[in-house]
Amino acid sequence: MTDEDLHAHLLELGLEAARRAGALLKDGRPADLGVAATKSSPIDVVTEMDIAAEKLITGYLSEFRPTDGFLGEEGASSPGTSGVRWVIDPIDGTVNYLYGRPDWSVSIAAEIDGQVVVGVVAAPMRGETYHAVVGQGAWMGERRLACRPAPPFAESLVATGFGYLTDRRTQQAEVARLLIPRIRDIRRCGSAAIDLCDVAGGRLDAYYERGLNPWDLAAGDLIAREAGALTGGRPGEPPSGELALAATPGLFDPLQHLLERFGAWHDGDPGA
Incomplete structure (x- = not known):
């Protein structure tokens, strides 16, 4: 075969x-x-x-x-x-x-x-x-499917999710608070696989989350990439439990930079 x-x-x-x-x-x-x-x-x-x-x-x-x-x-x-x-x-x-x-x-x-x-x-x-x-x-x-052309960063629609550990979701909420003034709006669906497919289909400009497992990511990450999105984790790393990110090209790098700066990859206090 x-x-x-x-x-x-x-x-x-x-x-x-x-x-x-x-x-x-x-x-x-x-x-x-x-x-x-x-x-x-x-x-x-x-x-x-x-x-x-x-x-x-x-x-x-x-x-x-x-x-x-x-x-x-x-x-x-x-x-x-x-x-x-x-x-x-x-x-x-x-x-x-x-x-x-x-x-x-x-x-x-x-x-x-x-x-x-x-x-x-x-x-x-x-x-x-x-x-x-x-x-x-x-x-x-x-x-x-094809992901959307990149809008100006301030006009981007970004999805995320929140974990079930108290310290983690508190940090995730703080990261979202820091991000919201810089983008069009934020969405929270509750299914990582759907969010990744929505990036692929142009219903979202980007999606990120900390704390995902391989089964949350595997199918949706491939679908997003095959639709032209960029995917990864922390700078230079693949998607992982620390951080998973999918975005239309043009938004990926600036969003990844902000998420790194805000500490989206850990459960402690975010950066300034």
Whole structure:
């Protein structure tokens, strides 16, 4: 199988797994949905549907590729032997899902030898599915995506997110306070994968956040890059838990500079 054939095969599986999980989550959400567990803090929650969706995704993919590895938010972890690893967030935006808000997504990425080559983000309540294959552009359904031309920095629309640890979110709020006077406005969706896809599709000029995990980033970062956005972390570094940033070219460097200056990459006091 050529690389192109393998990528196409992985994309087909990722799209179908995301479609099935999205249907389960959208149509099977119980009216009395509650918290099944917590993660980093009492307000960082897991629902029974997170667990069910991850099980559905890993089970489906394993039928076709039993030797692949997995890294999932809700515990799926195996190295595999094929060189392919699936990075899965069954519900990116679990608190939104718990409250019946529409901004949640299913995020599935495929890595080959550590490089993300396929990304799929399904946003069922929007009726939208995004995908990208490395070197082949980013798409929403049949429409090819392209990030927006860079506006003047003061006219940029920037999204961010807030973590669930008190010290971290306090710092994140302070960074946002410092940033807001310098831009058009700020948005907070609650799903990193959706925010990254919105940069790809021109609905945002930029997005940044501290504290993301590989499953939050993997698919959306590829989609943003394939749509022409620049992505990274702190200056000279890739996106990471310290800082993840995606922006249309022309905004990336000045925004990264400000985020570094404001201390967006740590949980202490921001700079002046």
